[in-house]
Amino acid sequence: xxxxxxxxxxxxxxxxxxxxxxxxPGSGITVLFGPSGSGKTTLLRCIAGLQHAPQGFLEINxxxxxxxxxxxxxxxxxxxxxxxFQEANLFPHLxxxxxxxxxxxxxxxxxxxxxxxxxxxxxxxHLLDRAPDRxxxxxxxxxxxxxxxxxxxEILLMDEPLAALDFKRKQEILPFLSRLHRxxxxxxxxxxxxxxxxxxxxxxxxIMDEGRxxxxxxxxxxxxxxxxxxxxxxxxxxxxxxxxxxxxxEYHLTHVAFSGATISxxxxxxxxxxxxxLQIYARDVSITLQKPxxxxxxxxxxxxxxxxxDDECGHSIVQLRLPRTEATAGQDSCPDTSQSNMDNCDQTGxxxxxxxxxxxxxKLLRLRVGMPVYVxxxxxxxxx
Amino acid sequence: xxxxSDIATLWLTFKVASLATLIMLIVGTPLAxxxxxxxxxxxxxxxxxxxxxxxxxxxxxxxxxxxxMGPNGPIGKLTSGLGWGTLPFTFSGLVIASVLYSxxxxxxxxxxxxxxxxxxxxxxxxxxxxxxxxTFFSVVIPLAKPGFMTGAILGFAxxxxxxxxxxxxxGNIPDRTxxxxxxxxxxxxxxxxxxxxxxxxxxxxxxxxxxxxLYSALKTQPVAHPLK
Numbered sequence: 001x002x003x004x005x006x007x008x009x010x011x012x013x014x015x016x017x018x019x020x021x022x023x024x025p026g027s028g029i030t031v032l033f034g035p036s037g038s039g040k041t042t043l044l045r046c047i048a049g050l051q052h053a054p055q056g057f058l059e060i061n062x063x064x065x066x067x068x069x070x071x072x073x074x075x076x077x078x079x080x081x082x083x084x085f086q087e088a089n090l091f092p093h094l095x096x097x098x099x100x101x102x103x104x105x106x107x108x109x110x111x112x113x114x115x116x117x118x119x120x121x122x123x124x125x126h127l128l129d130r131a132p133d134r135x136x137x138x139x140x141x142x143x144x145x146x147x148x149x150x151x152x153x154e155i156l157l158m159d160e161p162l163a164a165l166d167f168k169r170k171q172e173i174l175p176f177l178s179r180l181h182r183x184x185x186x187x188x189x190x191x192x193x194x195x196x197x198x199x200x201x202x203x204x205x206x207i208m209d210e211g212r213x214x215x216x217x218x219x220x221x222x223x224x225x226x227x228x229x230x231x232x233x234x235x236x237x238x239x240x241x242x243x244x245x246x247x248x249x250e251y252h253l254t255h256v257a258f259s260g261a262t263i264s265x266x267x268x269x270x271x272x273x274x275x276x277x278l279q280i281y282a283r284d285v286s287i288t289l290q291k292p293x294x295x296x297x298x299x300x301x302x303x304x305x306x307x308x309x310d311d312e313c314g315h316s317i318v319q320l321r322l323p324r325t326e327a328t329a330g331q332d333s334c335p336d337t338s339q340s341n342m343d344n345c346d347q348t349g350x351x352x353x354x355x356x357x358x359x360x361x362x363k364l365l366r367l368r369v370g371m372p373v374y375v376x377x378x379x380x381x382x383x384x
Numbered sequence: 385x386x387x388x389s390d391i392a393t394l395w396l397t398f399k400v401a402s403l404a405t406l407i408m409l410i411v412g413t414p415l416a417x418x419x420x421x422x423x424x425x426x427x428x429x430x431x432x433x434x435x436x437x438x439x440x441x442x443x444x445x446x447x448x449x450x451x452x453m454g455p456n457g458p459i460g461k462l463t464s465g466l467g468w469g470t471l472p473f474t475f476s477g478l479v480i481a482s483v484l485y486s487x488x489x490x491x492x493x494x495x496x497x498x499x500x501x502x503x504x505x506x507x508x509x510x511x512x513x514x515x516x517x518x519t520f521f522s523v524v525i526p527l528a529k530p531g532f533m534t535g536a537i538l539g540f541a542x543x544x545x546x547x548x549x550x551x552x553x554x555g556n557i558p559d560r561t562x563x564x565x566x567x568x569x570x571x572x573x574x575x576x577x578x579x580x581x582x583x584x585x586x587x588x589x590x591x592x593x594x595x596x597x598l599y600s601a602l603k604t605q606p607v608a609h610p611l612k
Contacts, residue, residue: 050507076510077518083511089504093526102522103512151513 002026003061005155005187009046010055018042018053018211026061029181029188029201031219033230034208040191043208044157047189048083049076061154082148084158088140090132096143097128103151118146121183122176138169142176149184156188162197177201195230198223199239199279200383224352226309226319231354236282236317239383240351244274253298259322259350263299265380277383284379285355287318289365291374299377303353305369308362316362320375322350386582392559393567394586400475400563401543404482408490408539409532411483416494417520435492437485446552449481453553471553478554478561485549486542490535497531498524530602541594544587 005024011017018039024030032040045051047058049065052073058066060081065074090099100115119125122142132140141161148156161177162170174197181188181201190201198205198219205222207214207230215228223238225231245257252267256278263278270276292300307319353375367373386394415434419427437445452459453471460470471477501524509519525532547565554561556570564587571580 048511050510075515076507077513077515081511083508085504085508087504089508091505091508091523091527093523102509102514106513106518147512 005061006057006059007043007047008055008057009043009053011042011046011051011053016042016211018046020208020211020213022206022213022216024187024189024206024216025204026187027185028203029190030204030206031198031202032189032191032206032208033193033195033198033202035193037210038208039211040193040208041159042211044159044189044191047155048081048157049074049079050083063154080151080154082151082153082156084141084144084148084156084161086160086163088132088137088144090135090140090143090147092132094132095128096124096130096132096135099132099143100128100147100150103147107151115146115150118149121179122146136169137165138172141165141169141173145176145180149180154186156184156186158188158190160191160193162194163192174200195233195235195237199237200277202239220352224319224354226307226317231282231309231317231319232311234283236354236356237279238282238351238353240278240280242276242278244270244272244276246272259324261301261322263301263377263380265382268382279381279383280353280377281379281381282317282354282356284377285353286376286378287320287355287357287361287365287367288374288376292376295376297376297378299380301375301377303373303375305367305371305373306352307369308367310359310362314359316357316359316367318355318357318362318367320353320355320373322353324350386586387579389558390567390579390583393562393564393583396559396561397544397563397565400478400482401540403479404486404543405490405536405540407479407483408487409536412487412490412494412535412539416491417498417524419491420495420498435488438488442485442546442548443552445485446481446549449477449484449549449553453477453480473553473555473557473561475560478550478563481549481553482543482546485546486539489542490539493531493534493538494528495531497528497534501527533601534598537594537598541591545591 003026005026006022007024008021010019016037016039020039020043032043034040042051046053046056047060047065053066053068055068056066057068058064063080064072065079066072090096091102094102116125119128122145124139124142124146127135127139127143132143135143141164145158145161162173165173178200190197192198202219204217205219206216207222207228209229215222215225217225220238220240222228223230223236230236240258242256242258245255245262247254247267248264249267253264254267254270255262255264256276258278265278288300291302301322303320303322305318306321309317309319311317355375415430419431419434450472451457453463454460455464455470460472463469463471471480505523505527506516506519509523510516514522544563545565546563547569550561550563550566551569554563554566556562556566562570564583568580568583568587571577571583
């Protein structure tokens with residue numbers, strides 16, 4: 001399914017207002033990111049129909065679920081969706097298998113055997129006879145995900161599914177979510193306030209604040225936007241999709257390729273061709289005007305400055321873009337090519353990048369928009 | 385030992401209490417559900433009305449029922465008009481009075497149980513394609529089982545123990561309205577202490593057993609159910 005999702009909601013509770021108008025991709029994981037109270041959960045609940053926004057329009061995969069102008073509001077139980085709550089919300093009076101069957105029975109199926117793929121994917125096949133109170137938090141949440149997916153819904157909605165888990169349990173579930181990401185062909189809307197989950201899971205990112213969406217676009221583009229608070233954060237980073245290009249055993253290095261260029265990382269085990277996400281913190285990126293010839297830093301790439309902002313605390317945030325090479329002209333940095341109305345998706349450039357440097361350096365180097373420079377990447381981290 | 389007329393009053397008491405409990409569960413369940421979920425301003429008023437029998441002297445409730453259901457009361461006129469006669473001093477009248485009198489003992493445990501379920505299981509069920517009615521039967525009732533048990537047992541036991549309302553509305557008619565508590569009163573009035581002892585002891589034993597069973601069951605059953 002690739003039809004875009006249209007979601008427009010307007011509600012006003014006095015102290016809290018929600019006003020969004022979003023077009024989201026019909027595939028991949030869209031992360032709704034923002035602080036508590038920013039309206040991301042309310043938005044998800046409006047999409048599920050658990051909350052009824054008095055003014056709203058919602059179209060998923062060609063089906064209208066809400067259109068307040070035409071008095072259409074499809075109740076939640078008639079929407080083809082899967083919903084994973086912050087707490088697993090398993091029915092305590094049913095065992096795992098009965099929990100999984102709850103929804104299946106209501107769409108006229110009952111065989112859990114059809115679910116073997118989902119059970120394997122989430123590693124829960126051995127838990128079927130257990131009662132929910134005999135499961136760990138991580139197991140419960142995996143079963144809640146399987147229960148939602150069992151119905152083969154047209155969209156999966158996840159409301160901070162990891163927030164109630166400790167660090168160890170989060171690490172237990174994240175790999176499953178990454179696997180789901182690769183194997184599911186339905187769109188996923190994922191609410192979180194954790195930057196790490198954004199970097200690890202998002203294809204498309206919506207940044208929410210005070211009931212509005214500040215930005216919506218492909219992950220790398222949105223992370224590097226200067227007009228959202230994320231770029232100013234001390235942990236600001238961009239995420240690039242890369243593939244393993246080769247290993248250099250002699251120096252314990254692994255090379256990864258993206259958009260025609262390659263960079264070197266400390267070596268790690270992975271087959272050539274494996275797709276990965278590479279996270280580059282803005283504080284690990286420095287800028288030089290000339291190509292440095294005698295530097296200890298291995299990863300030096302040409303780039304063009306596309307934006308500069310000051311945080312008024314002595315730092316400059318520089319937005320850069322790597323040149324788009326011939327080799328990648330056919331490959332797209334923007335996964336949503338079918339949607340011409342997707343904002344903020346510059347299809348002419350290569351990968352975007354952020355650099356945090358001192359205000360003084362920016363002045364001394366006389367950095368300005370449009371200037372060709374070189375970036376030195378001091379460190380990166382591999383996600384998933 | 386128990387006389388034949390004692391046995392008859394025991395049987396009548398059992399019939400009244402069973403029927404009243406059944407009616408209270410049927411009427412009380414939607415009422416308790418509404419009270420547990422609503423934010424309407426009528427909630428406080430209805431809560432107070434349901435709880436009234438807890439504080440009102442039974443004679444007051446009985447008196448009003450007698451007046452309302454009597455030949456000149458609005459309910460009495462209605463039932464007479466429908467050809468059913470009047471309700472006071474009949475088995476039906478006794479059951480209706482018992483329902484009103486014992487209702488808080490059924491509604492309040494149910495209301496507490498329903499409120500404890502919270503909205504999460506209901507929302508989970510909705511996202512799993514269960515309609516609201518389906519959710520009520522497949523999720524709410526199983527999760528509120530302790531509330532139903534408590535409500536049914538307390539409602540039944542409290543009806544068995546009523547006296548004042550019965551005396552006002554039902555009177556003292558053998559096989560129709562003479563229940564155990566009235567029979568004990570009759571024995572005592574007639575100075576038949578021996579007979580009164582037997583019946584009183586039977587009622588004491590019954591009440592204690594019911595409460596013992598209830599509290600044992602509730603101890604092993606998880607009462608609160610925050611969703612796991």
